[in-house]
Amino acid sequence: MTINGRVLLLNQTYEPLGTVSVARAIIMTFKNSVYVEEWDGDRVLRSAHDEFPVPSVIRRRTYINIRRRRAAAGMKRLRIYMRDKFRCQYCGEKKAATALTLDHIMPRSRGGDNAPVNIVAACIKCNTRKGNRTPEEARMPLLTSQSALRVKLERVVLCHYAEARSEWRKYLFMDVHDDRDIMEKVRREERA
Ligand SMILES: [Zn+2]
Known part of the structure; x- marks a missing residue:
């Protein structure tokens, strides 16, 4: 069965x-x-x-608010676009949100899940071309590795929270100045 x-x-x-x-x-x-x-x-x-x-x-048995669920799905989409800097992760072209789609790296029909690390921004053309294949099968290498995607997504989520938590910002490298300071500190520690 x-x-x-x-x-x-x-x-x-x-x-x-x-x-x-x-x-x-x-x-x-x-x-x-x-x-x-x-x-x-x-x-x-x-x-x-x-x-x-x-x-x-x-x-x-309980009512689910679809509008709220759709809003959450929209936020997830936006976070992925932000993580990928509005660039198609296959051809590298920068696009407006309306010209982007979400692509499952491992297609859902083949067991790929809905975790953000399995989803990238892709332009309509690349998404159509890739179809139901993995990047390897389609010979369409990803612009960013999946482990880098994971790290970047965490950054985007953290930065989102940090909008309300100013004391977090310096730890999240939110501005270039702090970024340089922290990197300098790391380098100094490495030398010590
Ligand atoms: Zn593309």
Whole structure:
């Protein structure tokens, strides 16, 4: 028995929110966070000791504010654009936000996740060209390595928080002057 297929997830108010995997839907059912509205016929998912009926449509027990969720998704998009300095991470061209898309480095259909380190800014042309391939397969090397992306994203997030915490700024290299001071200090310590 495979666990392929998707389950339709509805808001408490019955608006569709999207789909989730069968495994996730069963977990949500067990956690009692959803009602099962429809079962997938007689389909069952078997584990070593048990079998679980497979839902086809589930509905949240609590209401989720989609607008707030969309706003959060917009912030995530913006943070990634900021991290990548509004440059397509494949061709290197600087673009307006409206001409950029988010590209999953390892495509989602191939197990890539939604973590920011798996997502880069890409222009529409490069994103289309890369399609469902990895950068290696598409022979489209990334401008920035993934480990560098991780560090840069942390900087962007920290700088975002630091807007409200002036005492953090000097530690976050937010202006060039401090940057130089700190680097000088590091160099001095290295020599000592
Ligand atoms: Zn590009």
